[in-house]
Amino acid sequence: MKRIEALEVLNELTAELPVVVTCAATSRELASVENRDNHFYVLDSMGLVGSITTGLALAAKDSDLPKVIGLEGDGSLLMNPNVLPTGGFLGAEKLFLILLDNQVYGSTAGLPTYSSHVDFGALAEAAGWTVGRAADDARLRSEFDRLIATSGPTLLHLSIEAGNASDIPKLLVDPVVLSHRFQTWLTTRLARGSGTR
Amino acid sequence: MTTKSYTQAVADGIWGAGADLIGYVPSVTIAPVIGHLVTADGGTAGISERVKPLSREEEAIGVLGALPLAGKFGAVVMQDNGFGNSLTALTTFSMSYHLPLLIFANTRGGPGEYNSMIHSISQPMPTILRTVGLQVLELDRRSSSEDWEQTVAEAGVHARMTYRPVVVLGSFWNTDGKVA
Numbered sequence: 001m002k003r004i005e006a007l008e009v010l011n012e013l014t015a016e017l018p019v020v021v022t023c024a025a026t027s028r029e030l031a032s033v034e035n036r037d038n039h040f041y042v043l044d045s046m047g048l049v050g051s052i053t054t055g056l057a058l059a060a061k062d063s064d065l066p067k068v069i070g071l072e073g074d075g076s077l078l079m080n081p082n083v084l085p086t087g088g089f090l091g092a093e094k095l096f097l098i099l100l101d102n103q104v105y106g107s108t109a110g111l112p113t114y115s116s117h118v119d120f121g122a123l124a125e126a127a128g129w130t131v132g133r134a135a136d137d138a139r140l141r142s143e144f145d146r147l148i149a150t151s152g153p154t155l156l157h158l159s160i161e162a163g164n165a166s167d168i169p170k171l172l173v174d175p176v177v178l179s180h181r182f183q184t185w186l187t188t189r190l191a192r193g194s195g196t197r
Numbered sequence: 198m199t200t201k202s203y204t205q206a207v208a209d210g211i212w213g214a215g216a217d218l219i220g221y222v223p224s225v226t227i228a229p230v231i232g233h234l235v236t237a238d239g240g241t242a243g244i245s246e247r248v249k250p251l252s253r254e255e256e257a258i259g260v261l262g263a264l265p266l267a268g269k270f271g272a273v274v275m276q277d278n279g280f281g282n283s284l285t286a287l288t289t290f291s292m293s294y295h296l297p298l299l300i301f302a303n304t305r306g307g308p309g310e311y312n313s314m315i316h317s318i319s320q321p322m323p324t325i326l327r328t329v330g331l332q333v334l335e336l337d338r339r340s341s342s343e344d345w346e347q348t349v350a351e352a353g354v355h356a357r358m359t360y361r362p363v364v365v366l367g368s369f370w371n372t373d374g375k376v377a
Contacts, residue, residue, distance in 0.1 A: 040266065044289035051259025052290070058218060058249075058260070059267035082252045086260075090249055179266065179294040187268040 001136055003100060004029045004165040006158060009137055010071065010098065013144050014038070018056060018186050019069045022049045022076045024107035025164045026100060030071070032168045037185040041171055041178055047079025050097055054087055056186075057095035064193035067096035067148050074115040075105040081123070087153040088128030095153040097124075098144075102162045110162060121157040128153070135159040203372040206342035207274075207301055207349055208233035214299050214353020216272035220251045220261045224276035226303040226375055231274060254279030258286035258298070262362070265296045270357065272299040277366060278306075278318045280326060287362060288329050297356035297363075301349055304368045309376035323366060332356075332363045338371035 007030045010019075020040045021027045027041040042049050053070030060068055077083065077099060087095050103115040121131040130150045132143035140158060147154040201209070207230045211219060221231050223243075231243060238245035251257045254275050261271030280287075280302070291298050305312065306319030326333050334352055336345050349365050356363040370376050 042290070044293070045259075045286055048255070048259040048286055048290055051256045052263040052266075055218075055260035055263035055271065056267055059264050059269045080253075080256060080259075082256050086252055086256060175293045176295045179296065183266045183268070186266055190267060 001140075001158075001160050002163065002165070003102065003106070003160050004033065005137070006100060006140065006160050007033050007071075009140055010144075011036075013141070014069050016189075017065065017067060017069050018060075018182070018189070019071060020049050020053045020056065021071045022046070022073050025168070026071060026073055026106075028168045028171055029165050031171055032165070037181050038189075040182040043171060043175055043178075046076050049076060050080060050083030050087070053097060054083065054090070054092055054095055057092040058090070060094050060190060061092075063094075063190050065094060065189070067094050067154070070095075070097045072097055072099050073106065074099060074101040074103060074120065075108070075113045077120060078113055084124050084127040084129065088124075091128070092153050093151050096147060096156070097154070098156045098158060100158055100160050102160045104162045106162065106164055121155065124153075124155040124157075130154045132156045133159075201342045201346070202229075203342045203345055203367075203369060203374045204229035205233050206346035207367065208237065210346040210349025211272050211274070211299065211301060211353070212237060213346065213350035214272065215270055215357075216299060216353065217247065217269040218261060218264060219248045219272045219274060220257045221248070221274040222251055222254050222257055222276070222279055224303060226276065226305075226369055226377060227274055227301075229374070230301070234274070254283040255286045258283045258291060262286070262291045262296050262298045265298075270297065270299070270353070272301070272353070275300065275302050277302045277304045277322045278315055280322055281318050284325075284329065287331065291362045292330065295360040297360055299349075299353040299356050300362060300364045301352075302364060302366055304366050305377060307368055307370060309370035311377055326364055332359065332361065334363065334365045335368075336365065337368040342372075
């Protein structure tokens with residue numbers, strides 16, 4: 001499964017969920033699939049998506065949102081693997097990371113990560129996360145459905161092919177525009193949920 | 198009249214700043230601050246509903262710095278040598294995305310220091326933080342604990358007003374607190 005094929009499926013599955021997206025090719029490709037208000041593109045800060053998602057999951061603790069989604073890469077997770085023990089220790093109920101693992105730094109000349117030797121899913125399980133694994137469309141959908149209904153930190157370890165989609169434009173937008181757009185969507189969504197509970 | 202301790206003043210200032218969630222990376226100097234925060238929130242053993250231990254300062258910027266995206270406000274309690282591993286997150290996330298955040302950090306490497314190398318990172322830190330454009334307020338023995346509390350609380354107001362992180366650096370030397 002190519003990254004952009006995975007993102008097409010995930011875009012369909014997360015239409016009503018906050019989605020924090022890791023930098024470079026992943027953000028660009030998701031934005032090319034659909035650039036939606038519920039997407040928060042982290043244009044730099046490699047490694048921070050898991051922490052940002054943890055913070056938002058804690059902030060949404062009392063809401064009716066089932067999960068806050070973080071789309072992370074294997075190279076990026078290696079920049080801040082603390083996400084796994086911290087998420088497990090805090091037991092953030094609404095934390096859901098989806099790890100797009102292509103075993104390379106996709107935006108950095110395809111240099112290899114540790115992923116061919118290190119099982120990120122096993123690391124997450126050791127830290128107390130509920131983990132699912134997928135490598136194709138059907139399994140991605142079924143594991144997503146299972147994990148979104150699972151309380152506590154969840155990680156979907158998705159194996160994808162190396163390589164980036166061609167002719168995808170860069171995201172050359174002022175980050176504050178992304179903040180305002182996502183904050184408006186999320187605070188409205190949280191207020192709507194609290195009003196119906 | 199009983200004078201409030203400096204560590205209690207910092208804790209009260211953070212709550213007074215309107216923090217919805219607080220994350221900390223431990224240091225012996227701020228351990229009493231963390232204790233006060235946790236106690237006030239009904240917790241024990243370093244954790245409560247709104248006070249959470251974190252493993253690294255960079256992570257703390259991500260976790261607490263994200264709260265404004267959900268309409269909430271976060272605070273970080275840490276030691277100043279931890280800014281070295283969090284500058285990328287502070288600049289490319291909090292500052293670039295215009296996200297307010299209150300950071301209280303105790304200082305090391307100055308008067309009262311015993312460690313022979315920590316000054317290498319801590320002494321230049323106010324200059325480093327200002328060079329990247331962060332608002333920095335500095336507190337030390339020359340002002341009262343009441344002033345510390347008010348300054349920390351106002352730093353939170355200032356962060357929200359400017360849509361940026363604000364750093365309060367506190368030197369506990371010659372206060373009733375502990376340097377290291």
